[in-house]
Amino acid sequence: MCPLCGSQNLSGRMDAPGASRLLECADCGIVFLEPVPDDLPALYEGYRREGGKRFLYGAEALVRFFRVRRARLIERLSRAPRKTGKNLRILDIGCGRGLMLAELASRGWECYGTELPGQAPGTSGAPFKVYEGRISDLDLPSEFFDVVTLWHVFEHLRDPMRALKEIRRILKPGGLLVISVPNIGSLQAKLFGRRWIHLDLPRHLYHFSPRSLGCALRESGFSIADWSHFSAEHGISGIILSFGALISGRGHDLFSTLRGEGKGFGAAAASMAFAPVAIVFSVLEALLKRGGGMTVLAVKPAGTK
Numbered sequence: 001m002c003p004l005c006g007s008q009n010l011s012g013r014m015d016a017p018g019a020s021r022l023l024e025c026a027d028c029g030i031v032f033l034e035p036v037p038d039d040l041p042a043l044y045e046g047y048r049r050e051g052g053k054r055f056l057y058g059a060e061a062l063v064r065f066f067r068v069r070r071a072r073l074i075e076r077l078s079r080a081p082r083k084t085g086k087n088l089r090i091l092d093i094g095c096g097r098g099l100m101l102a103e104l105a106s107r108g109w110e111c112y113g114t115e116l117p118g119q120a121p122g123t124s125g126a127p128f129k130v131y132e133g134r135i136s137d138l139d140l141p142s143e144f145f146d147v148v149t150l151w152h153v154f155e156h157l158r159d160p161m162r163a164l165k166e167i168r169r170i171l172k173p174g175g176l177l178v179i180s181v182p183n184i185g186s187l188q189a190k191l192f193g194r195r196w197i198h199l200d201l202p203r204h205l206y207h208f209s210p211r212s213l214g215c216a217l218r219e220s221g222f223s224i225a226d227w228s229h230f231s232a233e234h235g236i237s238g239i240i241l242s243f244g245a246l247i248s249g250r251g252h253d254l255f256s257t258l259r260g261e262g263k264g265f266g267a268a269a270a271s272m273a274f275a276p277v278a279i280v281f282s283v284l285e286a287l288l289k290r291g292g293g294m295t296v297l298a299v300k301p302a303g304t305k
């Protein structure tokens with residue numbers, strides 16, 4: 001049965017590691033991993049390097065740059081008064097090291113995050129609070145947050161519909177929800193097939209398109225205020241990294257190299273040379289509303305519980 005819309009109209013799309021495969025719902029368009037691997041926490045062992053970093057070289061500096069950009073986007077979307085010290089409350093689900101939260105805290109926000117146990121190292125003493133555990137288990141107060149964000153986290157959740165219900169409960173009426181995910185309906189997903197880096201099997205349990213993400217949000221009582229189909233961070237990197245995997249015929253070499261795992265330098269260099277093409281392609285696919293990464297802004301309607 002489809003975990004989003006309940007339809008029985010499912011078909012196989014692709015084999016996945018282990019005994020799992022990807023199924024697609026003809027009615028809402030969601031693509032999901034079935035069955036979900038037994039030991040999900042084991043899939044995240046070694047996900048972060050020492051100190052919570054994920055990459056080496058200049059890639060870490062780029063990550064920091066993009067997290068500050070996220071903070072600025074949140075301020076713009078919520079029309080927050082700049083640096084006045086007025087407290088707006090934000091919860092970042094799957095906050096990692098909390099780089100965006102630290103930036104917003106410095107701008108006067110009251111900041112909270114959630115992470116899986118052991119995935120938010122170095123955040124004790126930070127200017128924000130991190131809850132360890134799944135959002136549905138944390139029993140956070142109702143109508144407490146002005147903004148809830150999930151940056152490339154929603155596709156990792158075991159039960160996204162349950163999470164949306166819980167997010168709706170803890171958001172204030174009129175509160176904002178920002179979700180950014182890879183787009184399985186993108187041109188780059190079609191082009192690279194199983195080599196598409198944002199498939200990230202088996203960690204990505206759900207693969208959304210604008211149609212299925214819109215369906216999940218509306219079913220959960222949110223109204224959709226805006227879509228962005230361009231992601232400088234995930235759209236461009238998705239093409240470069242997937243291209244590296246394609247020409248090497250192996251795994252994601254550039255990704256491994258950036259993580260300091262020391263293999264695939266040849267393919268990594270070749271895929272970096274491909275960067276100008278990747279930039280043009282990612283802009284074109286975004287103009288067609290089929291970008292590799294997408295961000296949706298949803299609102300909990302005022303006057304609703």
Ligand SMILES: [Zn+2]
Nearest residue numbers: 002005025028
């Ligand atoms: Zn469905």
